[in-house]
Amino acid sequence: MRPFAFSALLRLSRTALPWLAAVLAPSLFASPAYVTIGTGALNGVYYPTGGAICRLLNEESARHGLHCTVQSTSGSIANLAALAKGEVQLALMQSDVLYHAVHGTGPFAGQAPDDQLRSLLRLHKESLTLIASATSNITTLADIKGKRVDVGAPNSGDRVTSRALLDAMGWRVADFSRPPVISPGNRLEGLCDGTLDAAFVVAGHPNQAIGDLTGRCQARLIPIEGEQVDKLLKQHPYYDRSRIGANLYPGQTSGVNTFAVTAELVALASLPESEVRTLRDVLNERLKQFTRLHPALTTLTWEGMQAGSIALLHPGMLDAVPTLPADTLTASGAVATSGVLPTLPPASSAATPTDGTGTQEGTAPLEGSDTLPEQPAAATLSTSSEAASTSQAPALTEPPTPGSATLAPGHPLTPPEAPASSATQLEAPSPEAMPANPPSHAVGTTTPAGQ
Numbered sequence: 056m057r058p059f060a061f062s063a064l065l066r067l068s069r070t071a072l073p074w075l076a077a078v079l080a081p082s083l084f085a086s087p088a089y090v091t092i093g094t095g096a097l098n099g100v101y102y103p104t105g106g107a108i109c110r111l112l113n114e115e116s117a118r119h120g121l122h123c124t125v126q127s128t129s130g131s132i133a134n135l136a137a138l139a140k141g142e143v144q145l146a147l148m149q150s151d152v153l154y155h156a157v158h159g160t161g162p163f164a165g166q167a168p169d170d171q172l173r174s175l176l177r178l179h180k181e182s183l184t185l186i187a188s189a190t191s192n193i194t195t196l197a198d199i200k201g202k203r204v205d206v207g208a209p210n211s212g213d214r215v216t217s218r219a220l221l222d223a224m225g226w227r228v229a230d231f232s233r234p235p236v237i238s239p240g241n242r243l244e245g246l247c248d249g250t251l252d253a254a255f256v257v258a259g260h261p262n263q264a265i266g267d268l269t270g271r272c273q274a275r276l277i278p279i280e281g282e283q284v285d286k287l288l289k290q291h292p293y294y295d296r297s298r299i300g301a302n303l304y305p306g307q308t309s310g311v312n313t314f315a316v317t318a319e320l321v322a323l324a325s326l327p328e329s330e331v332r333t334l335r336d337v338l339n340e341r342l343k344q345f346t347r348l349h350p351a352l353t354t355l356t357w358e359g360m361q362a363g364s365i366a367l368l369h370p371g372m373l374d375a376v377p378t379l380p381a382d383t384l385t386a387s388g389a390v391a392t393s394g395v396l397p398t399l400p401p402a403s404s405a406a407t408p409t410d411g412t413g414t415q416e417g418t419a420p421l422e423g424s425d426t427l428p429e430q431p432a433a434a435t436l437s438t439s440s441e442a443a444s445t446s447q448a449p450a451l452t453e454p455p456t457p458g459s460a461t462l463a464p465g466h467p468l469t470p471p472e473a474p475a476s477s478a479t480q481l482e483a484p485s486p487e488a489m490p491a492n493p494p495s496h497a498v499g500t501t502t503p504a505g506q
Contacts, residue, residue: 089122130148203232213257
């Protein structure tokens with residue numbers, strides 16, 4: 056080798072090697088980090104959604120060092136408690152539950168606002184669904200007054216949302232006949248055996264349990280609409296108009312108007328920014344694959360997933376995606392991306408609620424039909440967040456720590472004595488091991504009517 060060529064190579068190595076070492080050092084020597092996502096019931100949507108996030112993170116953990124597991128819980132309120140106790144680092148929850156926790160209202164009235172919750176992303180829509188038995192003679196929302204109505208399991212997101220509707224209608228508990236005392240795992244079966252006239256469920260569509268009730272028991276979906284509902288949506292921006300598409304269930308030949316919450320991915324402010332950035336970047340880069348991992352995720356876009364104004368954004372979601380300096384581009388012409396995240400959309404206004412994709416209240420999105428074609432009578436897709444089903448997922452075994460998300464004493468959502476059982480922590484399932492409808496008996500747990 057000629058002396059001048061060797062000298063040039065030596066100078067190049069002195070310049071390039073320190074930069075290369077700086078780039079490789081974090082991935083080679085950084086301590087691995089671990090996060091657990093609090094989700095919901097095994098046959099709901101929160102659980103496979105958490106599994107989809109973990110799958111994408113774990114497939115690249117050798118590169119970024121972040122490992123992820125999924126924990127099955129009884130839903131939004133249980134996830135808040137798990138976050139406060141450090142049992143999970145990420146959590147899925149309904150937008151209305153998140154709002155109440157941040158502001159110390161609703162089921163958390165009398166408690167200090169939780170100023171440590173931070174928003175990361177908003178995901179799929181979850182409609183409040185009113186299901187009436189075949190023999191109830193219920194055809195409108197007003198018809199449920201005086202009937203036997205299940206408003207959701209105690210300490211559930213179902214009950215938070217349904218109680219908001221009942222309050223808007225000016226109804227009290229005394230306005231309804233007391234439904235029979237049943238086991239948590241059989242909450243909706245009364246629609247089939249004649250002991251229940253109607254029930255509320257927060258769910259995406261199409262939904263396996265609702266398909267079973269409409270097919271096996273001829274239960275019917277009832278519209279949730281009217282002047283009081285319009286006022287409710289104008290007063291609370293965390294609710295959006297929604298419409299359940301026609302022909303998703305047996306006997307349901309027309310669309311059903313209602314309103315919806317969104318599933319929010321949240322964390323505490325203490326979660327390291329580097330871990331949040333890793334999650335953000337992986338989902339951004341692999342969004343197309345993410346949306347294919349469950350039917351409820353198929354219509355998501357990165358712009359629509361940007362968190363609204365319910366809670367403060369986590370700092371890890373605010374900065375630009377890191378890019379290589381201009382002088383590190385290779386001779387091949389590879390160009391680094393700008394790394395600028397889309398502008399966050401404004402929160403839905405009181406007068407024109409949106410669904411996170413810019414759809415205004417006059418044009419409610421058609422839930423179900425835009426995601427999947429018309430479903431047969433035996434449709435088996437479960438797209439409920441708090442898993443609308445006929446069984447109950449385990450609750451967390453310990454009460455939340457002081458100052459964490461707990462129900463206010465004497466609040467209508469607080470049961471006399473809430474049952475408790477162990478939560479189930481599972482490794483993120485692969486697509487083959489994570490069907491849209493995991494069996495309700497998996498790992499010995501039961502599942503609730505909700506997330």
